[in-house]
Amino acid sequence: MLEAKNxxxxxxxxVVFVELSFTVSPGEAILLMGANGAGKSTLLRLLAGxxxxxxxxxxxxxxxxLTDPAVHAGRLRYLAHADALKPSLSVEENLRFWARRWxxxxxxxxxxxxxxxxxxxxxxxxxxxxxxxxxxARLALAPAPLWLLDEPSVGLDAASIARFGGLLAAxxxxxxxxxxxxxxxxPLPGARALRLGRPA
Amino acid sequence: xxxxxxxxxLLAARHPADTLAACxxxxxxxALFPFGVGPAPxxxxxxxxxxxxxxxxxxxxxxxxxxxxxxxxxxxxxQLLLSGLSGTQIAAVKALAHWLTTGAPLLxxxxxxxxxxNLPEAAWGVAxxxxxxxxxxxxxxxxxxxxxxxxxxRGGVLLPLLVLPLxxxxxxxxxxxxxxxxxxxxxxxxxxxxxxxxxxxxxLAPLAAGAALRAD
Numbered sequence: 001m002l003e004a005k006n007x008x009x010x011x012x013x014x015v016v017f018v019e020l021s022f023t024v025s026p027g028e029a030i031l032l033m034g035a036n037g038a039g040k041s042t043l044l045r046l047l048a049g050x051x052x053x054x055x056x057x058x059x060x061x062x063x064x065x066l067t068d069p070a071v072h073a074g075r076l077r078y079l080a081h082a083d084a085l086k087p088s089l090s091v092e093e094n095l096r097f098w099a100r101r102w103x104x105x106x107x108x109x110x111x112x113x114x115x116x117x118x119x120x121x122x123x124x125x126x127x128x129x130x131x132x133x134x135x136x137a138r139l140a141l142a143p144a145p146l147w148l149l150d151e152p153s154v155g156l157d158a159a160s161i162a163r164f165g166g167l168l169a170a171x172x173x174x175x176x177x178x179x180x181x182x183x184x185x186x187p188l189p190g191a192r193a194l195r196l197g198r199p200a
Numbered sequence: 201x202x203x204x205x206x207x208x209x210l211l212a213a214r215h216p217a218d219t220l221a222a223c224x225x226x227x228x229x230x231a232l233f234p235f236g237v238g239p240a241p242x243x244x245x246x247x248x249x250x251x252x253x254x255x256x257x258x259x260x261x262x263x264x265x266x267x268x269x270x271x272x273x274x275x276x277x278x279q280l281l282l283s284g285l286s287g288t289q290i291a292a293v294k295a296l297a298h299w300l301t302t303g304a305p306l307l308x309x310x311x312x313x314x315x316x317x318n319l320p321e322a323a324w325g326v327a328x329x330x331x332x333x334x335x336x337x338x339x340x341x342x343x344x345x346x347x348x349x350x351x352x353x354r355g356g357v358l359l360p361l362l363v364l365p366l367x368x369x370x371x372x373x374x375x376x377x378x379x380x381x382x383x384x385x386x387x388x389x390x391x392x393x394x395x396x397x398x399x400x401x402x403x404l405a406p407l408a409a410g411a412a413l414r415a416d
Contacts, residue, residue, distance in 0.1 A: 050278055069414070073282040082275025088214035100203035101283050138279075 001025050002047070002065075002146060002177060007056035009039065009046055016042045018055070022194055026145070026175035029168070029188040034196035040181035041081065043196065044148045047179065048078045076146040081154075083135040087124030091115055091134055094123050095141065104141035112140040112167060114160070129155040140167055147171060149180040161187060201293055204285065208297035218263050222302045223309045226259035230313040241318045248317035249378035252327060253334055253371050255313065260302050260335045261363065264342040265349070265356040267294055268413070272350055277413070287410030295343040295406060303335030319382060326381035326391070330374040333394040337370040338363070340398070340405035347409035369397055 001023060008018040016039040024030055032040040045051050047058070049069045058065050065072045085094050095106045110116045113133040118126070126134065132155045139147060147168075153161055165187025168178060180186055212219065233251045237243050271277040280290050310328050319327060345363040349355035377390035 045278075048278075048282060050281065069281075070284055070286055074284050076282065078278065078282050080275045080278055082273075082278075084275035084279045086211060086274070086276070088211065093210065097203050097207040098283070100206075101285075 001061055003057075003059045003062075004047075005057045005059075007046070007058060008054045009042055009051065010054045011042065011051075017196055020056075020196070024146075024177045024179065026177060027172045029172060029178040029180070029191035031186065031188065031191045031193045032179060032181040032196060033183075033193050038196040040196055041150050044078065044080075044150050044179065044181055047146075048076060048148055049073060050078075075144060076148055077139050077144045078148045078150075079135055079139065079152055080150050083131045085123045085126075085131055085134060088122060090120050090122055091126070092119040094134060095137060098138055098141055102142040102144075106141070109137045109140040112163070113137045114163060127155075129157060129160065132156055133160055136164060136167070139171075143171070143174055143176065145176055147176060147178045147180075149178065149182075151182055152180060153182065153184060153186055201285065201289055204280070204283075204290065204293045205297060208293065209300065212297065212301040219301050219305050222259045222262050223305050225262060226255050226306050226309055227313055227316075229255035229258065230316055233317060244318040245320065245382065248314065248319040249327070249375040249382070250371075251317055252310070252313060252319070252331060252378065253374045256306050256310075256331045256335055257338050257364070257367055257371065259306060260298075260338045261342065261360055263298070263302055264346050264363070265359050267298060267343060267346040268350045269346070269355070281413065287413040288406045289410070291343050291347060291409030291413065292406035295339045295409075298343065299336050299339040303332065303339055306335055307332050319378070322384075323378055323381035326387050327378045329391055330377045330394060333391070333398050334367075334370040334374040337394070337398050337401055338367055340401040341366050344405040344409040344412070347412035350412070370394060373397070 003023045005021050006019050009016045022030065032043060034040055042051065046053060049066055049072045053066060060075065091110065092106055095109060099106050107116060110119055113136050115130065115133055115137060123131065123134065136152065152164065156164065168188055172178065178188060180188065230251055233247060234244060237247060268277060271280065281287065307328050310331055311324055314324050314327055341363050345359050349358045349362065352358055373390045373394045377387045377394065380387040380390060
């Protein structure tokens, strides 16, 4: 279980949010809502351990998560705004490093996002939506309990969103947690909404 | 870590122009010296050790500002930091990959450059050894510099200003080793000092780079 108690984050001198508390239990999904600049991406980066916590406590099953970033990194998959693809590598080669780190079958992961027929194609030839799907394939490689998704559905067509819904459902059925920042509805039935607002 | 090294080498193989550019830069800079100081063989041979070292260090510096910059821009750096590898491990692999794709190919170009500078043939072996160690030192220091200047405005200018002063010992001992070999004196102490410098930088530079990557 992921628990945040009265957390606050500073970016430079600017307060992004303060006194934010929430819990996420296995199988649960949380939608992060809020205007541009409300701190949705910042919260996801904080939960990934990429930026420091200014105040409060973040715990995973009662243990503080930021004491050992490498251990925490093993528990999560982070899908950022940027797709983190290398244009000169093929679709399959882009996943190869992650498959070696995490295990999992590349062909199965590509099949889950319907990119298997394009496996040999250099990533620079993919469309924006296909690049997003390739970034999503990283989630499908090997299970991890916590998924942090930053506007995961950007550029996806209806069929891809439906397929992504299947991935999310399978992840939650395994007891996985999802935190997703979004402005559009996502295929996450029963998800709770967490509203972030600028501090007055 | 091996998986990351394979990824780095695969990426370098897809961009052979970067490696080639460093080698050609090295050869062109050494080729400029005869034009500047005149073709007198003795003058050139006297200049050769310093010119080789300086040209090699500058050439190895070329691809450094993209070392982490390219990864940070496309979001790969965040993903690498979350891959379960520590920042230190990532930096160590990056430094090794930089040496393998820039420093090592420069060694292949060394005989050509040495011939252009009229370095006595007896010293070519030592020259390759000295350049290999000096570029390894630069790869390590440069990785730390690249991590520190990541995200800084004009990082590309800041990086050489930060790294080159630190590389002065490599320059001194490397050139002294080649000079000693060319004049028939024992070159071992200089190479050993160079190796000691590399041995000290091998753990320290990745540690510094890893801390800088995390803090960013």
